[in-house]
Amino acid sequence: MISEKAVVIEKEQLAEGIYGVWLKTAAAAEARPGQFVMLNTGSEAHLLGRPISICDIDREGGSLRLVWRVAGYGTGEMSRLESGDGIDIIGPLGNGFDISVAKGAENIAVMGGGIGAPPLLGLVRALHEGGAENVDVYLGYRSAAAGLFLAGEFKEFAAVHIATDDGSEGTHGTVIDALRSGGKQPELIYACGPMPMLKGIKQYAEERLIPAYISLEERMACGVGACLGCVVKTRFKDGHSQVENARICTEGPIFAAKDVDI
Amino acid sequence: MNTAVEICGVKFKNPVMNASGTFGSGMEYSELVDLNRLGAIVTKGVAKVPWEGNPTPRVAETSSGMLNAIGLQNPGIDVFIERDLEFLKNYDTNVIVNVCGHSVEEYVEAVERLADCGNVSMLEINVSCPNVHEGGIAFGTDPRALEEITKAVKKAARQPVIMKLSPNVTSIAEMAKAAEAAGADAVSLINTITGMKIDIYKRSFLLANRTGGLSGPAIKPVAVRMVYEAAHAVKIPVIGMGGIATAEDAIEFIMAGASAVAVGMMNFHDPRTMLKLIEGIERFMEEQGIDDLSEITGIL
Structure with a gap:
């Protein structure tokens, strides 16, 4: 640091x-x-x-x-x-994405909603450089007119599936709709995006027992774990806090979806 | 030139420390700040048992300041002693442990647990957190309740006791006097000022707790005034804090009567703020021909 x-x-x-x-x-x-x-x-x-x-x-x-x-x-x-x-x-x-869990996984879904897409570009590059194949990227945007930012850059490393709120490009709906319409069930999910999307992915993954890693955000003051402003409720007692709260800035921002209450 | 100060028999290499809750236990900032350079580290409020704190959002930015409603989340005294105090043994600086509780008994139990901890220089008793409904500020806004808790803590404490006062009172002088009369060794002030922020588009409160404590440069003039009033009301040392961002700010507090100063929110803005203060105070003393800070402490 x-x-x-x-x-x-x-x-x-x-x-x-x-x-x-x-x-x-x-x-x-x-x-x-x-x-x-x-x-x-x-x-x-x-x-x-x-x-x-x-x-x-x-x-x-x-x-x-x-x-x-x-x-x-x-x-x-x-x-x-x-x-x-x-x-x-x-x-x-923060902790960053755990790329080691992708080893041996076929059909990895990387899902980004809106301004949740940027941190996934570095992830997809790292997965690609680590030799991961069968990475599918699902990106959700408001509309084609509002801009499909970064989508072209993801294509260098993986197959990209677009979803838009208004149907102006790709699947009409969310990234989860795009994932479902592809018909391919992933073995591992990485996601970053707005809270409703992350909740949907958590539910999708839990119903199918798929490990999912999600990137969370919260209002924070220090960023280094001192102020305790940015906590998320956890399913288990967190080692640092000794309560069912983990700091998004330090224990996160990436969490196993099953471990957090969102 | 001497920047060292002595408060309640405890020697500080300089009068600069952090305000509780803005620096964790030093560990969180130890990669960015040389903790050995600080006059003291004031640890985040700790209670007898772990506390969950408030729901999020817990923080909101305001003009030249911020609101917080963390709700004194803490890991409990046992883990704090084993982990945080143990970590601080690696550093050559005073450790002041901030203690919180829901009842007199809870404060006393936490204070008793700290009695045998060799590297605790002083205790700071948090009777002024505006974000915790039971305990916290309830003890800090009624002079009789403040006296009661001060007496109980003093009886149990082996280290000098600083009572941290709330600005959310009509007369800070009366509160400082109550703490002194009950045996407090020092007072520190100000804690945060209760505030509120509304998101007009969502038509809701920014903080889940609705209200929070305002800190940062926005509150500095209020803090200077209260430090001045408290310092004139009591003979025990006053530790001043509230929006300090620069050495010039720190010197205002010292001239108003503070024997030492603490940096709060500005640690978030720039982790080097305390180091800049230490250097700036030395520069000011040199420029002004001041040999010892006592020459300007409480000159107004």
Whole structure:
């Protein structure tokens, strides 16, 4: 974990309200897919860092790619970053995806909803580099017009299935509808997206006894496990907290779906 | 030039520590901050048994501050002693353990468990958490209840006792006097100020607990005023906190009467805030020709 001033190498707009940067940062050296960083714009009115998931990692180049949706002040300020700008970063944070469980699994489903897609790109790259075959990626978007950001990049590593809320591209409905219509039952699921989608995936996976790993988010203040702001209810007593609460920033953000009450 | 201070017989290498609840037990920030440089580490409130805390969302950002309603989630005194206090033995800094409870008996039992812990320099008794309904703030807003709990804790404690006061009272001077009269060795203030934030689009509260404690630079002028009033009301040392972000802020508190200062929310903004304070205080003393902090402590 490091805390430093990162520098923007490259900035991109991927769709309306969706921005990305490549940041030069020492945090890249130890980062894993599924981890996140805290970014702080240095505002005196908006003091807390913004937790942003790591989309992709360039270890040789010492840089991290981050992609976010503008949701408020902090992400709005970040969308105005330009090449050469500095931004305070703490990271990498959290546990990241456990890729070892993919060993030997056939039919892996990677499911992303909206701004849940970015952290899955690094995961799919890592699965691909680890030799995993039969990875199917299911990506849900609002509509084709609102932008199918990152979908093309996923295609480099896996088969991509699109679902849109309005049916303008791919399956009309959710990523779970797309998974069902494919007819292929996965042996392992990785997912990131809005809470209703994650609840649906948890239920789908539990009914079929499929291991599913989901990435959670919650409002957080510190990102390093100190403030206890970002907990999720767990099915078992958590070792750190000694109660049925785990810190999303530290024990997560990736949890086995069966272990959390969402 | 001497930045060291002594409070209730305990020597601090400098007057800078964290506010309880904003730094875990130091462990969480130990990769980013050299804990040896701090005057003290104040651990997150711990109770006799583990507490679950409040539902989420527990935190919300506000202008130059934040609201929190964690609800004193903690792992209980046994795990705290075995894990957190054990971890802190690796560092050369004072450890102040913040203790919470639902009843006088619960506070006393936790304090008794800490009696034989060699690396605990002081105790800070949390009678001011606004997010816990039983105990917590109930003891911190009624002077008679504050006296009762202070007496009970003092009887059980082997370490000097700091009573952490709530700003959610009409007269902070009266509360500080009550703590002093009951035998408190020091007081610390302010805890957070009760607040609320509403999401106008969802037409609901930002925090699941509806109300939370406001901290951060937004509350600093309130805190300075209360530290000033408390310091003038009692003879025991006052530890000042509430929105401290810079060395200049810390010096305001010291001039208002604080013997030491704590950084709270700003640890989240920049984990190096306490280190910047230590360096900034030294720089200020040098510039102003101050040899010892006692020269400016409570000069107003």
